[in-house]
Amino acid sequence: MRITPSAGHLSGVSPDRNRWGLHYVALLCLLSSPVRTDDACPSSCSCARDSGTVTCLPGGGQTDLPADIPRWTSTLILKGRNISTLPQGAFTVNGTELEMVTLSLSYNGIQIIEPYAFLGLHRLHLLDLSHNQLEIISSRAFHGLSELRSLFLNYSFSPGATGQLSGALSAQSLRNLHRLELAGNKLKFIPIKRLDIYNLHALVLINNSIENLGRENISSFYQQRRIRVYLALNPFRCNCELEVFYYWLKNSSQCQDAERVICSEPEARRGIPVAKLRGEDVDCMNENLEAVSYVFLGIVLALIGVVFLMVLYLNRGGIKRWLNNIREACRDQMEVYHYRYEQDSDPRLANVAV
């Protein structure tokens, strides 16, 4: 039975006379209830039965989730449909499971994912939720996705939803996850508590707001030897707190785009690849030593000043005497000069000289 979207349900009628009655009953059922058949293509979608692909783009006035996804669907692509909420069991058909392998829900303005939204999709390998505006994500949102290999969440949630996402990503069912993409979400830290619950090979954190990755995160990377991490376009703060990250970047080959991991602060190091820094640039001992040496210098100078003042104070009698002596010596000298002056300015002597 091949059904084209435009032909609708009526094309389900076979010319086979022997089975006419059966089909007639089925047809009646179809017409009397809104329940779909296995083969119908949802309205406003296009179906390629051979590849098992159903594509639903906006148009035809249909903007929500299609109610009647064919059971043979292996790839479902929904785009630009203004689906604000993914409710529980959004993709189950009358409570039965679908064999769907790929589900692409990018650019649908999804804001809320309710618990068990992907119920029944046990075979799902790839879920793309990129380019949505997720605000509320249930901690049981990804429940049941035990075969999921790739989860794309690029440009898909507001900073306020990061904590909820972290809860949702802790689902034990995600144990087969190989690839997690979280690009462009203004993340300041990795919204994953533990890496060992997955089987991750790729973690994409490109174009976020990560300034540093601490010891805890780096040691989880070292433990998950297979994992490859992508970190370009993050505003790394290249001070000595970056030390652990710096050595991980240089020593392990786990960061696949290390040459594009760039310092954005401090001003003096802006634009420099983190891996091109020198060891002493990120050495807190070095930085602390420098600070300590300045303090030490200050203390020494202050001590010298104090000692000098003390010496002056203790010798104040002697100094007074010494000053008096000087004054007297000066006075004597002055008197001598005065005398000489008077001698020199004697007019008689001047005349003799002339």
Ligand SMILES: *[C@@H]1O[C@H](CO)[C@@H](O)[C@H](O)[C@H]1NC(C)=O
């Ligand atoms: C999307 O749906 C919401 C209500 O569900 C509506 O307010 C909004 O205008 C819709 N947006 C578009 C672009 O259709």
Ligand SMILES: *[C@@H]1O[C@H](CO)[C@@H](O)[C@H](O)[C@H]1NC(C)=O
């Ligand atoms: C849907 O489920 C109900 C109850 O589980 C059942 O009676 C009905 O026949 C089902 N319809 C289809 C089309 O499978």
Ligand SMILES: *[C@@H]1O[C@H](CO)[C@@H](O)[C@H](O)[C@H]1NC(C)=O
């Ligand atoms: C984001 O997700 C899409 C899938 O929609 C993928 O093709 C793309 O490579 C991902 N990564 C980035 C950095 O955008």
Ligand SMILES: *[C@@H]1O[C@H](CO)[C@@H](O)[C@H](O)[C@H]1NC(C)=O
């Ligand atoms: C990075 O993400 C922001 C939004 O967070 C976006 O506006 C910008 O275009 C992205 N940059 C690149 C190079 O993808």
Ligand SMILES: *[C@@H]1O[C@H](CO)[C@@H](O)[C@H](O)[C@H]1NC(C)=O
């Ligand atoms: C990464 O670091 C953040 C912040 O320190 C922490 O909350 C998170 O649990 C860490 N995750 C991993 C996998 O190490």
Ligand SMILES: *[C@@H]1O[C@H](CO)[C@@H](O)[C@H](O)[C@H]1NC(C)=O
């Ligand atoms: C990284 O390598 C440098 C020398 O290349 C070494 O001094 C440092 O201890 C190593 N760090 C780690 C964490 O392996």
